[in-house]
Amino acid sequence: MSAYKIAIVGAGPAGYFTAQAFQNAQTDELTFTIDMIERLPTPWGLVRSGVAPDHPKIKTVSKVFEKIAKTEGFKLFANVELGKDISLKDLRERYDAVVLATGSSKGRKLGIPGEELSNCISAAEFVPWYNAHPDYVDVDVDLNCDTAVVIGAGNVAMDVARLLAIDPSELDQTDIAEHALVKLKQSQIRKVIICGRRGAEHAAFTAPELRDLPKLDNTDVYIDVDQINQASSRIEQMGEIEKDLRNNLEAMRLIAEHNKKGSERKLEIKFLSAPIQIKGGTKVEEIVFAINEVKDGKIITTSKTFVIKAGLVVTAIGYDAVEYAGINIENGRITNIAGHVEHNIYVTGWAKRGPVGVIGTNKSDSNDVVDLIIENLKIPKVSEGILGLLKSGHEVIDQMAWEKINVHEMISGEILNKPRIKETSKIKLINIGTQRRSDYKTS
Ligand code: NAP
Secondary structure (H helix, E strand, O other), rough: OOOEEEEEEOOHHHHHHHHHHHOOOOOOOOEEEEEEEEEEOOOOOOHHHHOOOOOOHHHHHHHHHHHHOOOEEEEEEEEEEEEOOOOHHHHHHHHEEEEEEEOOOOOOOOOOOOOOOEEEEEHHHHHHHHHOHHHHHOOOOOOOOOEEEEEEHHHHHHHHHHHHHOHHHHHHOOOHHHHHHHHHHHHHEEEEEEEEOOOOOOOOOOOOHHHHEEEEEEEHHHHHHHHHHHHHHHHHHOOOOOHHHHHHHHHHHHHHOOOOOOOOEEEEEOEEEEEEEEEEEEEEOEEEEEEEEEEEEEEEEEEEEEEEEOEEEEOOOOOOOOOOOOOOOOEEOOOOOOEEOOEEEEEEOHHOOOOOOOOOOHHHHHHHHHHHHHHHOOOOOOOOOOOOOOOOOOOOHHHHHHHHHHHHHHHHHHOOOOOOOOOHHHHHHHHHHHHOOOOOOOO
């Protein structure tokens, strides 16, 4: 029988689906022990700090993660940071395979003048801010203006715009960060404009998310129907239309044509609008856009421009992977061939393929990487794994400690009819996790 030790770095969807693929591949002759290493004191990655609080259904995948975590041979080592508490070299030596599932958390830059002005924020900061990520609690967000612009035509842009545009009381019964809810309740923003640089036919939104927009209770959503008509006629000329694209355009047409409620709160989606400059004294005051056109399927930037006066800009234009000592990044991804990085190091999820795909996309991706790892495995190493690498007294949040945190947050939320109240301080999270079970207190 061969028993292999696997280290998975990153406790997000890609990490858990990798663990699951190893668990599913076990036979009487082949077994795996899995150590999942996570820098935060809490697991679940983007399911905790990325998914919008008003989309609780998407978060139910965490039940699958907990089932994986309770399977024999799986151990969680949270509050352990690669590059600080342990090195990649150490992991490489002690494990038969190391899988990096570290995601992409660096927001891409527009690279236009004025991007450095205050209140021009990347979704890579804004989203974890409203989702109570301990590292983003202090992001300086000023909602004291009437109009906000969100750059990008993807689902992250839509999440951000929706959160800014809806009545914050609709978030009362969600797990949004308390600090964000307080600020959103004081927000003066009544108009949010999403700007995509290409046509409606090129938008990266998905149809289910678009279809939710006309259902918003307290917000009217606008799209210029001419932009949809023009996009439809452009794609008809190009031959057969893919089902997803047809669904997307239908969902956008529904938004354009549905009856408006006359709400004070407005969300608008504009296409063919490429930001070229952000202007302001020290803070964002207006954004200059070039008007783009589509000619023979290509985007042409015209000399025509327009300006939107706005006090907040959020850029939601994609992410890059973070660097680790000894790992190369190319085009925002960890350099790899089909998930193989070098020696016994592999990569999966957004860090492997770039920031595309929904949570479930990570499942097939991780299955493929695990197949490749199993093909490449050699004689099992004899080592104690991560134990012995950490300094004495290092507070590891293991599965039992995480379960204490999880229960604590859920109990705290129950009183207020919320799924949970997320703790934002790493120290408090560690204290909650490492105190004795009988010491539970709700705050
Ligand atoms: P995305 O889907 O790739 O969208 C990024 C958008 O930014 C695109 O419209 C892109 O336009 C635009 N963009 C890129 N560079 C730009 C620039 N310099 N100037 C102006 N616009 C620019 O990325 P995302 O929204 O970050 O989402 C990442 C992944 O997570 C996606 O697969 C998404 O579906 C998924 N996600 C899913 C959900 C959900 O299911 N509810 C929620 C959030 C995220 P071009 O196309 O012209 O490059």
